[in-house]
Amino acid sequence: MTSQKQIELCEYCKTEISGNFCSNCGRARTLKRINSKYIISQIGSILNFDKGILFTIKELLIRPGQSVQIFIHKDRKTLVKPIVFIIICSLTYTILQRLFNFKDGYVNYSFGDDITSTSIFDWVTNNYGYANLLLAIFIALWIRLFFRKHNYNLFEILILLCFVMGVGMLIFSFFGMIDSLSNLKIADKGFLIGVLYISWGIGLFFKGNKLVNSIKGLLCYFLGLISFTLIILVLGTTIDWISP
Secondary structure, three states, X not given: OOOOOXXXXXXXXXXXXOOOEOOOOXXXXXXXXXXXXXXXXXXXXXXXXXXOHHHXXXXXXXXXXXXXXXXXXXOOOOOOOHXXXXXXXXXXXXXXXXXXXXXXXXXXXXXXXXXXXXXXXXXXXXXXXXXXXXXXXXXXXXXXXHOOOOOOOHXXXXXXXXXXXXXXXXXXXXXXXXXHHOOOOOHHHHHHHHHHHXXXXXXXXXXXXXXXXXXXXXXXHHHHHHHHHHHHHHHHHHHHHHOO
């Protein structure tokens, strides 16, 4: 009498496994232990120039509109995930600003030491990298309005902004470092170039006249910045009004 062969099932999808990987979900039969080689390989996968962060930066610098279009419509594995990308770029900006002590933030307001709005703006200028995550929401709303004839929802527009604003942060960082390490006062020029890049990336993403789209993208950026500023003022004024 022959013994019955034991069937091994995938722990996740319960499909029968006949090799090293599940034929249904693709998960490995057994996971290798985490060691130094694993850590090095993971760092390499993030930074590699074929599919990682460097590849994403290269593609977004050369063809931002087309790259994001492909990510949204065809292949979600071509670029680093948008939320991860903008967080990495914002963290990079924050770290470099602390190291090189270049001007952090390009919008500075002061309404008096006892005004709540001033405290909020101080946080924004001291955490400009992370404040961009909030700013992107306001810019996205204006883009949704200006490009309403295009069939993109708010979340798809936010994905676009995560990518182009992430690269914009890296441009700010690069010029800020040059400004700090030399006698060239170019941090403000870096901000201008970064904003123009963001506007250009927005313009290339949508169909139609690219120059007109880029101008509309630039307008959306500054309207988003103004809206962000007004919300802070309203919030600060409301807090001061209800506080004893």
